[in-house]
Each structure stands twice: as structure tokens, then as C-alpha cells.
Amino acid sequence: MARTERDARREWSRDEYEQHWKESRLSLPPVIRIPAATAAAFGVGMALGVAHGSQTAGLRFRAEHAHKLPTNTTGWYLYHKSKNYNMALAGLKEGIKVGAKLGLLSASMFCAENLFDVYRGKKDFLSTGMASLAVAGGFSFWNRFSAPETARTARKGLAFGLAYGLVQDAVSLAKGRPVGYVESIRRHIGKATQSDERTT
Structure with a gap:
């Protein structure tokens, strides 16, 4: 008898769980939708920031070193190595910065949306x-x-x-x-x- 009641409780909670998924926006409960949207926004911001930051750093590096360009193969190798390092570092910094901003804005929007859903019913x-x-x-x-x-x-x-x-x-x-x-x-x-x- 006890086993039957336990099975019934487990079956009821499974039905309730499936109903919760079905009634959620995009069929994703807030506990999954909000982190997923935040991660997606961070990824998009990271990609945009890396592209923009590295390009800006590359142009800045060329402008700063235009008066002392290398004259031999070794010099050009070191020049491009330094330039690539600066571009990668600047791109990473800008990517994290833009990704964090977009992620925070996305999380805020989806959390506020969920609060309005609950408040309005x-x-x-x-x-x-x-x-x-x-x-x-x-x-x-x-x-x-x-x-x-x-x-x-x-x-x-x-x-x-x-x-x-x-x-x-x-x-x-x-x-x-x-x-x-x-x-x-x-x-x-x-x-x-x-x-x-x-x-x-």
C-alpha cells in the first residue's frame, strides 16, 4: 500500500513537472530560460567585443609604430608577434567587457519579464x-x-x-x-x- 502511494506521488509530480515545462515561455522554465539567454547574450557580446577590440588594437599598434618600422626579417617577425599579442589581449578584454554588459542586460530583462508574468498572472x-x-x-x-x-x-x-x-x-x-x-x-x-x- 505504501509503495502504491509513493508511486502515485511520483507520477503526480512528473505530470506537474511536464505541465510546468509546457506552460513556460518557449517551453523552457525560467530556471533554464534565464541562464540560457544570459549565456547566449554573453557569447554574442564576447564575439562582437573580440572582433572590435582586436581590430582597434591592431590599428592603434600600427599607428604607434609607424615611425619605427622594422628593416629586416627578424624585426618584422617580432613586430607582427607583438602586434598579434596586443590584438589578442585587447580583443579578450573588450570581449569580456561587452559580453558581461550584454549578459547582465539580458539577465535583467528576462528576470523582469518573469516578475511581470508572476505579478500579472x-x-x-x-x-x-x-x-x-x-x-x-x-x-x-x-x-x-x-x-x-x-x-x-x-x-x-x-x-x-x-x-x-x-x-x-x-x-x-x-x-x-x-x-x-x-x-x-x-x-x-x-x-x-x-x-x-x-x-x-
């Missing part, structure tokens, strides 16, 4: 838009942007959030997960249809 594009707007505002405040720069950053953040939120909603609908405003529209249309049938 709905998972739709409005939560994503509000989260992006909040992060854009925090980013502007941190960097002490002027009022026009803050407004421009807020517009871009809101546009990104709404677009990304609508994409998530489309994926959710394709996977059969209910989306709040779509269900409201369906209920409203259903009530209107019923009232029309009663009048006829």
Missing part, C-alpha cells in the same frame, strides 16, 4: 514590453543619459520588447499554450456569437 507580450522598458530606463539612469537619449533608448527597448514578446506569443500559440489576450478575444467572440444566436 499572464504570459504575453505586455510583460516582455514592460520588462524591456524597465531595463532600458535602468540602463539610461546608470549611464546618466540626457532626456532625449533616455527617450530614444526607451523607444528602442519598448519596440524590441513588444516584437520579441509577440514572437514568443506566436510560438506559444503554435505549441498549444494559451495566451492571455488571445483567450480573452476568443471568449469575447464566443459571447458575441451566443448573443447573436439568441436574438435570431
Whole structure:
């Protein structure tokens, strides 16, 4: 008897677990979605930072040593070796810097999105838009942007959030997960249809 109850509890928790995955955004629970998005943003920022940082360092190295270029093969070998070392080091530093910034912004946005989802009790594009707007505002405040720069950053953040939120909603609908405003529209249309049938 005890074994049967234990098996029933295990089966119920498995069903609950599967339901939690199904109802989560992009079918990924926040505990997985947020770190994955942060890691992806860090990777993109790292790649962009390495490319930009190494290129800038290479140009700077050429400008700084333009007046004393090597005159023999050994000198050119050492010149290129030093240049490559400077490019690699500068690229790594810039990559970590840009990756950390993008990772932090991404983590902040997805955490805020999850907080809005929990607070509102709905998972739709409005939560994503509000989260992006909040992060854009925090980013502007941190960097002490002027009022026009803050407004421009807020517009871009809101546009990104709404677009990304609508994409998530489309994926959710394709996977059969209910989306709040779509269900409201369906209920409203259903009530209107019923009232029309009663009048006829």
C-alpha cells in the first residue's frame, strides 16, 4: 500500500513537472530560460567585443609604430608577434567587457519579464514590453543619459520588447499554450456569437 502511494506521488509530480515545462515561455522554465539567454547574450557580446577590440588594437599598434618600422626579417617577425599579442589581449578584454554588459542586460530583462508574468498572472507580450522598458530606463539612469537619449533608448527597448514578446506569443500559440489576450478575444467572440444566436 505504501509503495502504491509513493508511486502515485511520483507520477503526480512528473505530470506537474511536464505541465510546468509546457506552460513556460518557449517551453523552457525560467530556471533554464534565464541562464540560457544570459549565456547566449554573453557569447554574442564576447564575439562582437573580440572582433572590435582586436581590430582597434591592431590599428592603434600600427599607428604607434609607424615611425619605427622594422628593416629586416627578424624585426618584422617580432613586430607582427607583438602586434598579434596586443590584438589578442585587447580583443579578450573588450570581449569580456561587452559580453558581461550584454549578459547582465539580458539577465535583467528576462528576470523582469518573469516578475511581470508572476505579478500579472499572464504570459504575453505586455510583460516582455514592460520588462524591456524597465531595463532600458535602468540602463539610461546608470549611464546618466540626457532626456532625449533616455527617450530614444526607451523607444528602442519598448519596440524590441513588444516584437520579441509577440514572437514568443506566436510560438506559444503554435505549441498549444494559451495566451492571455488571445483567450480573452476568443471568449469575447464566443459571447458575441451566443448573443447573436439568441436574438435570431
